[in-house]
Amino acid sequence: MKKIKKIKIKINGGFKFIKDNTNLSDLIKTLKIPLKKVAIELNEEILDKKKLNKKILRKNDKIEIVHFIGGG
Protein backbone atom coordinates (compact mmCIF):
# COMPACT_ATOMS: atom_id res chain seq x y z
CA MET A 1 0.00 0.00 0.00
CA LYS A 2 1.29 3.42 -0.92
CA LYS A 3 2.03 5.55 2.12
CA ILE A 4 0.45 9.03 2.08
CA LYS A 5 3.12 11.69 2.29
CA LYS A 6 2.54 14.21 5.05
CA ILE A 7 4.04 17.65 5.54
CA LYS A 8 4.43 19.78 8.64
CA ILE A 9 2.89 23.24 8.69
CA LYS A 10 2.42 25.84 11.39
CA ILE A 11 -1.09 27.07 12.01
CA ASN A 12 -1.97 29.73 14.58
CA GLY A 13 1.31 29.10 16.37
CA GLY A 14 1.00 25.30 16.59
CA PHE A 15 2.38 22.54 14.36
CA LYS A 16 0.11 20.32 12.31
CA PHE A 17 0.74 17.45 9.90
CA ILE A 18 -1.38 17.49 6.77
CA LYS A 19 -1.45 15.53 3.51
CA ASP A 20 0.96 16.81 0.90
CA ASN A 21 -0.67 18.86 -1.86
CA THR A 22 -3.57 19.93 0.34
CA ASN A 23 -5.03 23.25 -0.72
CA LEU A 24 -5.92 25.88 1.84
CA SER A 25 -9.62 25.78 1.06
CA ASP A 26 -9.75 22.07 1.96
CA LEU A 27 -7.81 22.65 5.16
CA ILE A 28 -10.25 25.37 6.26
CA LYS A 29 -13.16 23.02 5.55
CA THR A 30 -11.51 20.23 7.53
CA LEU A 31 -11.02 22.57 10.46
CA LYS A 32 -14.70 23.62 10.20
CA ILE A 33 -13.81 27.28 10.28
CA PRO A 34 -16.57 29.69 9.16
CA LEU A 35 -14.82 31.43 6.30
CA LYS A 36 -17.09 34.49 6.37
CA LYS A 37 -15.97 35.31 9.90
CA VAL A 38 -12.20 35.06 9.53
CA ALA A 39 -9.18 36.42 7.69
CA ILE A 40 -6.28 34.23 6.61
CA GLU A 41 -2.60 34.88 6.22
CA LEU A 42 -0.15 32.53 4.53
CA ASN A 43 3.49 33.29 5.29
CA GLU A 44 2.48 36.82 6.36
CA GLU A 45 0.61 37.51 3.13
CA ILE A 46 -3.10 38.23 3.51
CA LEU A 47 -5.08 36.01 1.18
CA ASP A 48 -8.16 36.61 -0.91
CA LYS A 49 -10.66 34.21 0.64
CA LYS A 50 -12.17 33.47 -2.78
CA LYS A 51 -8.91 32.04 -4.06
CA LEU A 52 -7.95 29.67 -1.24
CA ASN A 53 -8.38 26.59 -3.44
CA LYS A 54 -5.50 27.82 -5.57
CA LYS A 55 -3.11 27.90 -2.62
CA ILE A 56 -1.40 24.53 -2.34
CA LEU A 57 0.27 24.19 1.05
CA ARG A 58 3.98 23.46 1.23
CA LYS A 59 6.25 22.16 3.97
CA ASN A 60 6.84 24.72 6.77
CA ASP A 61 4.12 27.09 5.57
CA LYS A 62 2.88 29.41 8.30
CA ILE A 63 -0.85 30.08 8.44
CA GLU A 64 -2.65 32.55 10.64
CA ILE A 65 -6.43 32.49 10.91
CA VAL A 66 -7.93 35.38 12.84
CA HIS A 67 -11.37 36.60 13.80
CA PHE A 68 -12.98 39.27 15.94
CA ILE A 69 -13.19 38.84 19.68
CA GLY A 70 -14.21 41.16 22.47
CA GLY A 71 -11.79 44.03 22.94
CA GLY A 72 -11.61 47.63 24.07
Add this chain to the structure above:
Amino acid sequence: MVSLKKDKFIIAGRNFKSRLIIGTGKYKSMSQCAKAVKLSGASIVTVAVRRVNITDKKKALLMDYIDPKKITYLPNTAGCFNSKDALRTLRLAREIGGWKLVKLEVLGDKKNLFPEMIETLKSTEVLSREGFKVMVYCNDDPLMAKRLENAGACAIMPLAAPIGSGLGIQNHTNIKIIRRQTKLPLIIDAGLGQASDATIAMELGCDGILVNTAIAKAKKPFDMALAFRNAVIAGRQSYLSGRIQKNLMGSASSPLKGII
Protein backbone atom coordinates in the same frame (compact mmCIF):
# COMPACT_ATOMS: atom_id res chain seq x y z
CA MET B 1 -35.99 73.37 22.74
CA VAL B 2 -32.79 71.50 22.04
CA SER B 3 -33.73 68.57 19.83
CA LEU B 4 -31.34 65.66 19.77
CA LYS B 5 -33.17 64.16 16.80
CA LYS B 6 -31.62 66.71 14.47
CA ASP B 7 -28.24 66.44 16.20
CA LYS B 8 -26.26 64.16 13.92
CA PHE B 9 -23.24 62.12 14.98
CA ILE B 10 -21.37 61.60 11.73
CA ILE B 11 -18.12 59.70 11.38
CA ALA B 12 -16.52 59.29 7.95
CA GLY B 13 -19.81 60.22 6.28
CA ARG B 14 -21.93 57.76 8.28
CA ASN B 15 -24.55 58.85 10.75
CA PHE B 16 -24.68 56.92 14.02
CA LYS B 17 -27.67 56.94 16.33
CA SER B 18 -25.76 56.79 19.60
CA ARG B 19 -22.77 58.85 20.70
CA LEU B 20 -21.72 56.09 23.04
CA ILE B 21 -19.21 53.56 21.75
CA ILE B 22 -18.73 50.38 23.77
CA GLY B 23 -15.61 48.27 24.09
CA THR B 24 -16.42 44.55 24.18
CA GLY B 25 -13.50 43.29 26.29
CA LYS B 26 -13.34 42.22 29.95
CA TYR B 27 -16.92 40.96 30.25
CA LYS B 28 -17.60 37.73 32.14
CA SER B 29 -19.21 36.22 29.07
CA MET B 30 -20.22 37.11 25.54
CA SER B 31 -23.88 37.05 26.51
CA GLN B 32 -23.20 39.54 29.31
CA CYS B 33 -21.35 41.74 26.85
CA ALA B 34 -24.14 41.54 24.28
CA LYS B 35 -26.78 42.47 26.85
CA ALA B 36 -24.72 45.43 28.12
CA VAL B 37 -24.26 46.66 24.55
CA LYS B 38 -27.99 46.41 23.94
CA LEU B 39 -28.85 48.29 27.12
CA SER B 40 -26.28 50.99 26.35
CA GLY B 41 -27.98 51.73 23.03
CA ALA B 42 -24.55 51.86 21.36
CA SER B 43 -24.40 51.81 17.56
CA ILE B 44 -20.67 51.02 17.48
CA VAL B 45 -18.61 48.46 19.40
CA THR B 46 -14.86 48.02 19.33
CA VAL B 47 -13.51 44.55 18.68
CA ALA B 48 -10.05 42.98 18.72
CA VAL B 49 -8.47 40.77 16.08
CA ARG B 50 -7.06 37.53 17.47
CA ARG B 51 -6.24 33.98 16.45
CA VAL B 52 -9.15 31.56 16.00
CA ASN B 53 -9.06 28.68 18.48
CA ILE B 54 -8.69 25.83 16.00
CA THR B 55 -8.73 23.08 18.63
CA ASP B 56 -12.03 24.10 20.24
CA LYS B 57 -14.39 24.46 17.31
CA LYS B 58 -17.46 24.73 19.50
CA LYS B 59 -16.26 27.92 21.13
CA ALA B 60 -18.77 30.70 20.50
CA LEU B 61 -17.84 33.59 18.25
CA LEU B 62 -18.52 37.24 19.04
CA MET B 63 -20.52 37.54 15.83
CA ASP B 64 -22.93 34.92 17.18
CA TYR B 65 -23.82 37.32 19.99
CA ILE B 66 -23.48 40.78 18.44
CA ASP B 67 -24.73 41.00 14.88
CA PRO B 68 -22.38 43.15 12.78
CA LYS B 69 -25.29 43.95 10.49
CA LYS B 70 -27.07 45.67 13.38
CA ILE B 71 -24.14 47.08 15.36
CA THR B 72 -21.09 48.54 13.61
CA TYR B 73 -17.92 46.65 14.45
CA LEU B 74 -14.95 48.94 14.92
CA PRO B 75 -11.80 46.80 14.63
CA ASN B 76 -9.16 47.98 17.04
CA THR B 77 -5.41 47.43 17.23
CA ALA B 78 -5.31 47.08 21.01
CA GLY B 79 -2.20 45.21 22.04
CA CYS B 80 -0.05 46.54 19.19
CA PHE B 81 3.14 48.32 20.19
CA ASN B 82 4.42 49.32 16.75
CA SER B 83 3.16 50.49 13.40
CA LYS B 84 3.95 47.19 11.61
CA ASP B 85 1.71 45.13 13.92
CA ALA B 86 -1.06 47.72 13.85
CA LEU B 87 -1.10 47.84 10.05
CA ARG B 88 -1.08 44.05 9.82
CA THR B 89 -3.97 43.81 12.28
CA LEU B 90 -6.16 46.30 10.46
CA ARG B 91 -5.44 44.86 7.03
CA LEU B 92 -6.56 41.49 8.40
CA ALA B 93 -9.63 43.11 9.92
CA ARG B 94 -10.53 44.56 6.54
CA GLU B 95 -10.21 41.11 5.00
CA ILE B 96 -12.61 39.54 7.49
CA GLY B 97 -15.51 41.39 5.98
CA GLY B 98 -14.57 44.61 4.30
CA TRP B 99 -14.19 46.79 7.36
CA LYS B 100 -12.69 50.16 6.47
CA LEU B 101 -13.75 52.15 9.50
CA VAL B 102 -11.14 51.21 12.10
CA LYS B 103 -9.70 52.34 15.39
CA LEU B 104 -5.95 52.74 15.49
CA GLU B 105 -4.31 52.27 18.85
CA VAL B 106 -0.52 51.91 19.03
CA LEU B 107 0.67 51.63 22.59
CA GLY B 108 4.04 52.77 23.88
CA ASP B 109 4.29 51.46 27.41
CA LYS B 110 2.96 48.27 28.96
CA LYS B 111 2.31 49.82 32.35
CA ASN B 112 0.59 53.11 31.62
CA LEU B 113 -0.68 52.06 28.15
CA PHE B 114 -0.08 55.54 26.80
CA PRO B 115 -0.15 55.82 23.02
CA GLU B 116 3.13 55.79 21.09
CA MET B 117 2.38 58.87 19.05
CA ILE B 118 5.21 58.70 16.49
CA GLU B 119 4.15 55.19 15.45
CA THR B 120 0.50 56.25 15.62
CA LEU B 121 1.11 59.17 13.27
CA LYS B 122 3.05 57.01 10.79
CA SER B 123 0.31 54.38 10.83
CA THR B 124 -2.43 56.99 10.31
CA GLU B 125 -0.68 58.24 7.18
CA VAL B 126 -0.29 54.75 5.71
CA LEU B 127 -3.82 53.60 6.54
CA SER B 128 -5.40 56.77 5.14
CA ARG B 129 -3.49 56.28 1.90
CA GLU B 130 -4.80 52.71 1.73
CA GLY B 131 -8.39 53.93 1.97
CA PHE B 132 -9.07 53.17 5.62
CA LYS B 133 -11.19 55.56 7.67
CA VAL B 134 -9.06 55.85 10.74
CA MET B 135 -10.31 56.80 14.18
CA VAL B 136 -7.18 57.47 16.17
CA TYR B 137 -6.53 56.87 19.87
CA CYS B 138 -4.10 59.53 21.00
CA ASN B 139 -2.86 61.51 23.94
CA ASP B 140 -4.55 64.76 24.90
CA ASP B 141 -2.02 66.92 23.06
CA PRO B 142 -3.61 69.53 20.76
CA LEU B 143 -0.51 69.74 18.55
CA MET B 144 -0.45 66.00 17.94
CA ALA B 145 -4.21 65.99 17.39
CA LYS B 146 -3.67 68.56 14.63
CA ARG B 147 -0.96 66.42 13.03
CA LEU B 148 -3.25 63.39 13.07
CA GLU B 149 -5.98 65.43 11.41
CA ASN B 150 -3.53 66.54 8.71
CA ALA B 151 -2.44 62.91 8.26
CA GLY B 152 -6.01 61.91 7.37
CA ALA B 153 -7.62 60.77 10.63
CA CYS B 154 -11.42 60.67 10.46
CA ALA B 155 -11.87 61.04 14.23
CA ILE B 156 -9.64 62.18 17.07
CA MET B 157 -9.83 60.00 20.17
CA PRO B 158 -7.83 61.45 23.04
CA LEU B 159 -7.55 59.56 26.30
CA ALA B 160 -9.21 60.86 29.45
CA ALA B 161 -6.68 58.95 31.55
CA PRO B 162 -4.73 55.66 31.20
CA ILE B 163 -6.76 52.81 29.69
CA GLY B 164 -8.79 50.98 32.32
CA SER B 165 -7.75 53.39 35.09
CA GLY B 166 -11.21 54.82 35.77
CA LEU B 167 -9.66 58.18 36.69
CA GLY B 168 -11.89 60.30 34.46
CA ILE B 169 -10.80 63.30 32.38
CA GLN B 170 -7.48 64.58 33.70
CA ASN B 171 -6.89 67.52 31.38
CA HIS B 172 -10.06 69.45 30.71
CA THR B 173 -8.17 72.37 29.21
CA ASN B 174 -6.46 70.33 26.50
CA ILE B 175 -9.71 68.62 25.56
CA LYS B 176 -11.36 72.03 25.20
CA ILE B 177 -8.48 73.27 23.04
CA ILE B 178 -8.68 70.21 20.81
CA ARG B 179 -12.44 70.75 20.57
CA ARG B 180 -11.94 74.32 19.49
CA GLN B 181 -9.35 73.52 16.83
CA THR B 182 -10.99 70.59 15.05
CA LYS B 183 -14.22 69.93 13.22
CA LEU B 184 -13.52 66.21 13.17
CA PRO B 185 -15.48 64.01 15.56
CA LEU B 186 -13.80 64.24 18.96
CA ILE B 187 -14.33 61.13 21.03
CA ILE B 188 -12.98 60.58 24.51
CA ASP B 189 -11.40 57.15 24.59
CA ALA B 190 -10.08 55.42 27.70
CA GLY B 191 -9.90 56.16 31.38
CA LEU B 192 -13.52 56.91 32.26
CA GLY B 193 -14.71 55.47 35.56
CA GLN B 194 -18.34 56.37 36.01
CA ALA B 195 -21.28 57.81 34.14
CA SER B 196 -20.67 61.40 35.24
CA ASP B 197 -17.26 61.27 33.50
CA ALA B 198 -19.14 60.74 30.26
CA THR B 199 -21.39 63.70 30.96
CA ILE B 200 -18.35 65.89 31.62
CA ALA B 201 -16.77 64.77 28.34
CA MET B 202 -19.92 65.65 26.43
CA GLU B 203 -20.23 69.00 28.23
CA LEU B 204 -16.69 69.83 27.16
CA GLY B 205 -17.99 69.57 23.62
CA CYS B 206 -16.86 66.07 22.71
CA ASP B 207 -18.92 64.34 20.05
CA GLY B 208 -18.90 60.97 21.75
CA ILE B 209 -17.20 58.69 24.21
CA LEU B 210 -15.77 55.19 24.15
CA VAL B 211 -15.99 53.14 27.32
CA ASN B 212 -15.18 49.54 28.17
CA THR B 213 -13.81 48.80 31.65
CA ALA B 214 -16.13 51.17 33.52
CA ILE B 215 -19.11 49.13 32.34
CA ALA B 216 -17.61 45.64 32.05
CA LYS B 217 -16.05 45.75 35.51
CA ALA B 218 -18.81 47.63 37.33
CA LYS B 219 -20.53 45.62 40.07
CA LYS B 220 -23.69 45.81 37.97
CA PRO B 221 -22.62 46.12 34.33
CA PHE B 222 -26.15 46.30 32.96
CA ASP B 223 -27.11 49.17 35.25
CA MET B 224 -23.86 50.95 34.44
CA ALA B 225 -24.50 50.52 30.71
CA LEU B 226 -27.84 52.27 31.17
CA ALA B 227 -26.21 54.95 33.30
CA PHE B 228 -23.65 55.69 30.58
CA ARG B 229 -26.39 55.79 27.96
CA ASN B 230 -28.28 58.41 29.94
CA ALA B 231 -25.11 60.30 30.90
CA VAL B 232 -24.05 60.77 27.28
CA ILE B 233 -27.50 62.03 26.31
CA ALA B 234 -27.60 64.37 29.33
CA GLY B 235 -24.12 65.71 28.63
CA ARG B 236 -24.84 66.37 24.98
CA GLN B 237 -28.13 68.10 25.75
CA SER B 238 -26.44 70.18 28.43
CA TYR B 239 -23.66 71.21 26.02
CA LEU B 240 -26.12 72.21 23.33
CA SER B 241 -28.27 74.11 25.84
CA GLY B 242 -25.50 76.61 26.62
CA ARG B 243 -24.42 76.71 30.22
CA ILE B 244 -24.51 79.85 32.38
CA GLN B 245 -21.44 81.92 33.07
CA LYS B 246 -19.53 81.05 36.22
CA ASN B 247 -19.60 83.83 38.79
CA LEU B 248 -17.51 84.31 41.87
CA MET B 249 -20.41 85.74 43.88
CA GLY B 250 -23.94 84.51 44.49
CA SER B 251 -27.01 85.56 42.56
CA ALA B 252 -30.35 84.99 44.28
CA SER B 253 -32.92 82.96 42.38
CA SER B 254 -35.94 84.50 44.11
CA PRO B 255 -36.92 88.13 43.38
CA LEU B 256 -35.96 90.64 46.05
CA LYS B 257 -39.08 92.72 45.44
CA GLY B 258 -41.92 92.01 47.86
CA ILE B 259 -39.81 90.52 50.60
CA ILE B 260 -41.76 90.71 53.88
